[in-house]
Amino acid sequence: MVTALGLVPTERSAVEAAASGVVCCAPLSREPLGAEDAVVLARILKAIADPARLRLLSLVAAHEGGEACVCDLIEPLGLSQPTVSHHLKVLVEAGLLTRDKRGVWAYYALVPGGLDALAAVLR
């Protein structure tokens, strides 16, 4: 991961971008997407372009309080805990989920505005 200092557009932290509510760029249909913005946007889309990760996002969002631990996600997904943890890590690194370690378990929630910002770019 890159640090807050020394960011260049192609390496900008997706977490930072999504959490700010601005994934990277203007809506695709408004103006031609620049090469560097396209790399940033493609990286975030790759993180969600997976059936298990889409279901995880949706399960976390629909869970009571908008927050879920790995222990809540294994059974509905039907995958092993290491596999679920791997997919959750990809979503955290893409700036779409937050992770909060409390006691034995880590709890995951949607980054506020993260998916909305992504949707806004596609419109």
Added chain:
Amino acid sequence: MVTALGLVPTERSAVEAAASGVVCCAPLSREPLGAEDAVVLARILKAIADPARLRLLSLVAAHEGGEACVCDLIEPLGLSQPTVSHHLKVLVEAGLLTRDKRGVWAYYALVPGGLDALAAVLR
């Protein structure tokens, strides 16, 4: 590609789904995404999770009349014609671009409502 007959959810034509303005499913945050819908949605997202294809969508949308031929797209993208044609084919198969052969060239346009439908699922 599958035909209009004999479709099963996991093999549903993305073209048909996007063109109908309903990519596959309810917004991710409204209810848990089913396993079969997740496969359909991931396939469409994989088609756009690529810097060159994102730029192509955006170039086509921003082009005069919302339509462009391969000949308009090679120079701004800086890729060879076979490579651009390959990426365009992926976007057509994902239901995001239409292709209209007229004379020597094929002309591409956004499928109306295709990207909007995708954005609506992410919200």
